[in-house]
Amino acid sequence: MTGDERHSLPSGVAAWAAESRLTPREQPVADARAAMHAAAAAPPAAIPGRSSRILPALRAAGRRHPLRLGTATLVAAASLLVALGWDAPAGSPLHEVRIGREQVGLILAAGDARTALRLSYAESRLRDAKAGIDPQGSLGEAAGLLDQARAALPAGHDGELWQRWTGDEATLRALRAGSSDDGGRSRSGDGLPAPGGAPGGDDRGGTAGGGESSGATASPGGGGDGGHSGGDGVSSSTSSAASSGDGGGSGDDGGGRSGSTSSSSSTSSTDGGGHDSSSGSSGGSSSSSSTTTTTGGGSSDH
Amino acid sequence: MTGEGATAMTGGRTVSAAVDAAVAGDGAGWDALFDRFYPVVLRFAMARLGDRSAAEEVTQEVFVAAVASIRSLRERREPAVEAWFLRIARFKIVDRFRRGRRPDLEVPGDLVAADDPAEAATLRMEAAEVRRAMERLTDEQREILVRRFVLDQSLEQVAEATGRPVGAVKSMQHRALAALSRRLGRREAA
Numbered sequence: 001m002t003g004d005e006r007h008s009l010p011s012g013v014a015a016w017a018a019e020s021r022l023t024p025r026e027q028p029v030a031d032a033r034a035a036m037h038a039a040a041a042a043p044p045a046a047i048p049g050r051s052s053r054i055l056p057a058l059r060a061a062g063r064r065h066p067l068r069l070g071t072a073t074l075v076a077a078a079s080l081l082v083a084l085g086w087d088a089p090a091g092s093p094l095h096e097v098r099i100g101r102e103q104v105g106l107i108l109a110a111g112d113a114r115t116a117l118r119l120s121y122a123e124s125r126l127r128d129a130k131a132g133i134d135p136q137g138s139l140g141e142a143a144g145l146l147d148q149a150r151a152a153l154p155a156g157h158d159g160e161l162w163q164r165w166t167g168d169e170a171t172l173r174a175l176r177a178g179s180s181d182d183g184g185r186s187r188s189g190d191g192l193p194a195p196g197g198a199p200g201g202d203d204r205g206g207t208a209g210g211g212e213s214s215g216a217t218a219s220p221g222g223g224g225d226g227g228h229s230g231g232d233g234v235s236s237s238t239s240s241a242a243s244s245g246d247g248g249g250s251g252d253d254g255g256g257r258s259g260s261t262s263s264s265s266s267t268s269s270t271d272g273g274g275h276d277s278s279s280g281s282s283g284g285s286s287s288s289s290s291t292t293t294t295t296g297g298g299s300s301d302h
Numbered sequence: 303m304t305g306e307g308a309t310a311m312t313g314g315r316t317v318s319a320a321v322d323a324a325v326a327g328d329g330a331g332w333d334a335l336f337d338r339f340y341p342v343v344l345r346f347a348m349a350r351l352g353d354r355s356a357a358e359e360v361t362q363e364v365f366v367a368a369v370a371s372i373r374s375l376r377e378r379r380e381p382a383v384e385a386w387f388l389r390i391a392r393f394k395i396v397d398r399f400r401r402g403r404r405p406d407l408e409v410p411g412d413l414v415a416a417d418d419p420a421e422a423a424t425l426r427m428e429a430a431e432v433r434r435a436m437e438r439l440t441d442e443q444r445e446i447l448v449r450r451f452v453l454d455q456s457l458e459q460v461a462e463a464t465g466r467p468v469g470a471v472k473s474m475q476h477r478a479l480a481a482l483s484r485r486l487g488r489r490e491a492a
Contacts, residue, residue, distance in 0.1 A: 008452075012428035016452040019429040020349035021359065024341055032362035033336055039369040042330055268389075297376040 090137030112161060118149040119164050135175070142172055151217050170234045317380040325372055338366060338385045342453060346388055349452045350395050350444075352433050360398060364390045379462040392441070435485040443478035450475060 062069040083098025102121050109117050125142035129135040146168055154163055323331025343364050347357035367390050375386055436444055443462075449455045449463065457475075461468040475488065 010432075010479060010486050011483065012432040012486060013447075013451060013479075014434035015425040016349070016429035019426065020345050020448075020452040022348050022354060023345055024344055025358070028358040028362070031338060034367055035335070035362050036332055036365040037329055037334060039366045040327065040329065133360075176311060176328070182373070194401065 087124070089133040090125065090141055091134030112154075115149050115152045115161055116164075118145050118152075118162065119168060122146050122168055122172075123148065123164075126168065126175065129175050138170060139175055142168070146172065303479055316385050320374065321375060321378045321383060323410040325375075332369070335368075335383070339384060340365070343387050343391050345439055345452050346391050346448055347395060349435075349448045350433070351398070356398070358383060360391060363394050367394070381459070385463050388445070392445075431486060432482070435482050438485055439478055443474060443481065446452045446471060446475050447478050447482070 035166060058069070081094070082097060082101070085092075085094030088094040088098045100115075106114055107118055122142045122145035125138045125145065129138035129142065146165065149161075149165055153165060156162075317335070320331045320334035320338070324335055327399065340361060344357055344361045346362040348354065351357050351360065366483075368387065371390070375383065377383075387390075387428060406481075436447065439447070445464065446460060449460045455463070457468050457471050460466075461471045466474075
């Protein structure tokens with residue numbers, strides 16, 4: 001900077017420049033040097049700036065746009081929750097998220113698509129149960145879903161959805177049979193159709209076997225068979241399928257009405273196999289009681 | 303870079319060697335950088351803040367922050383290292399303004415001790431006026447004025463430090479001073 005240049009400076013600039021040309025003071029210099037050395041000796045995380053820069057940046061963003069940051073945080077948290085709970089199995093804390101997600105899917109779907117969706121949800125529950133993830137809860141939910149799907153199945157008893165439903169029912173029954181604690185709640189003893197057979201009624205085993213069968217006490221073998229396992233059910237329902245006109249001896253109301261195969265199957269053929277009393281769970285062993293239970297079976301038709 | 307060239311020695315080291323040593327965790331490297339750049343950063347901060355204590359605080363923060371980020375320093379020649387320190391100082395000063403920490407209102411000791419306190423006070427007020435007017439300039443214009451009039455750097459040194467041709471620096475300085483004059487004139491007229 002030449003003398004001419006200084007002379008032409010705006011008023012005050014020289015004063016500002018002179019004031020700014022400080023001579024360092026001893027104590028602040030010593031303090032600054034000590035702080036610098038302390039920072040250099042500190043572990044990386046303890047030095048400001050070496051630690052994550054994301055948090056300070058977020059804090060700054062929060063100060064500038066609190067509403068946007070709040071909304072973004074909420075959206076991120078909700079997304080994380082949905083992602084974590086997307087397929088959360090029964091019994092897990094986020095299972096409600098999965099149920100909610102499935103409900104949305106069911107609301108959006110219609111007709112056969114909705115039924116197919118229910119079946120796929122049921123199948124995923126069956127897979128969970130097979131994998132040992134809360135088998136009781138998963139099977140319970142699968143049963144509920146299959147019930148709902150059954151109610152929406154077309155009357156023809158054929159087609160892909162029926163096949164799927166039948167297969168899922170069989171899987172459910174097999175899994176329940178394999179479950180050690182299914183006891184009286186087992187669906188397998190309620191005379192549901194065997195795998196590959198036509199679907200049966202929609203009154204589910206556990207309750208049917210124990211509860212409704214009480215009204216069918218006339219069945220000598222039936223009451224006792226209320227909790228029968230799948231083995232009996234399979235064999236008996238096979239025979240029942242053979243005897244029913246629609247290829248599907250339907251099997252509701254369980255063991256209480258077991259043995260009423262011939263008389264009830266004709267009923268089931270008229271209503272699509274839906275609510276007829278059925279046969280079979282106790283199979284051959286109940287054949288001797290069929291006469292007695294025919295009355296019971298008829299009375300129990302819905 | 304006040305006076306020295308790019309090969310200036312700091313405590314027997316070149317700036318580049320001092321940076322290398324500091325990156326390696328050698329305290330002597332930090333000392334060399336501190337001795338070389340503390341006065342520069344202090345003056346730079348004072349030119350913006352106008353308060354000695356605040357300038358000293360900011361300068362200390364600059365060197366602590368430098369420890370954290372020296373590994374990111376690629377160019378290790380003296381002008382680049384000085385520009386890096388001043389860049390950190392600029393961030394710290396802006397941060398200080400943002401937090402609303404204004405200079406203390408205490409009467410400085412040097413003002414009381416001046417031969418003519420009234421004249422010293424007048425100069426101080428003029429300097430404060432210039433600082434306020436400078437806040438309206440662009441960052442580039444401010445930097446050039448501080449380098450030229452506070453750090454006493456030549457046009458060539460400023461050109462090298464800022465990566466601009468000498469002619470461009472000269473032209474920017476001219477425009478900055480013109481803008482400053484206009485703003486100061488407006489204040490005086492008001």
